[in-house]
Amino acid sequence: MSRRPYRVVLIVPTGIGAAIGGYAGDALPVARAIAQVADTLITHPNVLNGAQLYWPLTNAYYVEGYGLDQVAAGRWGLRPVHQNRIGLVLDQAIEPELKLRHLQAADAARATLGLELTDYVVTDAALGVELQTANSGATWGTIQNPDSLLRAAERLITQGVADAIAVVARFPDDLGSEALQQYRQGQGVDPLAGAEAVISHLVVRTFQIPCAHAPALSPLPIDSALSPRSAAEELGYTFLPCVLAGLSQAPQFINQAPAQANDLWADQIDAVVVPATACGGAAVMSLSQTGARIIAVAENQTTMQASASALGIEALQVNSYLEAIGALVTHRAGISGAALHPLLPSIKPL
Amino acid sequence: MITRFVAVEIDLKSSAEELRQDIEATLQTWGDPLRWAVVQVDELHRKVSIEAVVTVAE
Structure with missing residues (x-):
């Protein structure tokens, strides 16, 4: 001991x-x-x-x-904490069917996992995610409308009384890119990762509240060479379940x-x-x-x-x-x- | 507010704490640091390469 x-x-x-x-x-x-x-x-x-x-x-x-x-x-x-009420921010740029998939993932987390979610908010502008790879080989990203993200989060915190924020931003689909092909084979650098970090960092820095992000992407065609290390992201329509599970009991700052x-x-x-x-x-x-x-x-x-x-x-x-x-x-x-x-x-x- | 990617090179310091403070002070000249990392250290020339995203008020 x-x-x-x-x-x-x-x-x-x-x-x-x-x-x-x-x-x-x-x-x-x-x-x-x-x-x-x-x-x-x-x-x-x-x-x-x-x-x-x-x-x-x-x-x-x-x-x-x-x-x-x-x-x-x-x-x-x-x-x-014992429990966080999670507020869900959806990027205005997510198309209707993909948005519905995310709402259903949220409802599944409520019904099957018993997680507490507030009503959700759609951003008042498309967040405008932009991806880049730096000279170091690391991926970074920026968003065109950070204020829209922060306004949405603020509504959830003040009106929805959210204790944690889950963000879903529409990311570019780039099915033919070499970076994506390498990633699916468990090699190279996640092309989305740097931008994802920027999104959650913005919310945490502004509101000092737990936050995590799940990218909204169109489903990929099946790939028989999919790496085991990348397989978890190709099981369903969203990346949201793990984010909700994590935020549900994330410690407060x-x-x-x-x-x-x-x-x-x-x-x-x-x-x-x-x-x-x-x-x-x-x-x-x-x-x-x-x-x-x-x-x-x-x-x-x-x-x-x-x-x-x-x-x-x-x-x-x-x-x-x-x-x-x-x-x-x-x-x-x-x-x-x-x-x-x-x-x-x-x-x-x- | 806008988000901006920044890549800079600064002098390597003798301590990690001194270097961290210098990195944050340098990035403050570009905006409010949001995320940064030392991506490369050139021990021969005593230089470090930093990549970062900062925010700038519009």
Whole structure:
């Protein structure tokens, strides 16, 4: 038994072609495994979202990326909840039949999962999602009408009394693109990911409320070469179920006072697990200053070239997530990892 | 408000905290930072490449 709760942050940034976690919620098994050795796992929607697939981890906090950056910097804390009322924002640009599919997904979550949703809002303008790939190979995106998104979210919060916001934006269909073909084969970089992050970041930054996004896309033709890592996103008409499941019990963001016993702040985080080449995000850089153990996983290759050592961050380098989990177990138990290797040199003078 | 993609290069700092503060200060000259990442570190020339999305009031 630990002397205090052991809390781990798992980060797999979206849109950087992570070999594990860069596809259809394919880092979820990693999250499930870490949740077995941690009292609390703090991670973000890209890790837990598998479109039609998700897994109810009772000790996992579903924390949007911008919010996670603020928590890591010590500006916000996390307060667990029993239930969030979810407000649904639908992009005006979604065509009628696809919109109906999303409303039916929302109704299914209410009837079959018992989730609490407010009435929904359609944006007063098409959000206008634009995608791009940067020189680094990461995908980014912008939206033409962010104010329309924020107006819709505000209505849900003030009139619908929503505690969390689910956004569905119409994304470009590009059936013939090489990027999409590669993605379906479990390779390359998710062409949608960067824009998705921008959408939820806008809502979280403005309203300090849990938020997650599901893209609205036309169904793809069946592909016999579909990668297992990408398969979860081709099971149905929407990506919405996992978002609603995650938001239903996502922790609320808090400022300093008043404090409650179960609140979680950055100085209570014990470890951070991150791909070895992707240590240059705000959350990792902030948490590297708190005393949390940074564990960098080499096998999870990405398009980034930002190692911990190059950034002056002290980190434990491991090859695989299995090794990372072993490192978490020894850390939690207060065991030196060196003692588990066959060769243990004698202690030397300082 | 508009959203804008930004790619910049700044000097590598001796500490991650100093670098993070410098990144955010640099991005503030372009707008309100929404999302950013260090995408590449050139240790030889002591430079880091940053990609970001910022928001700008219209």
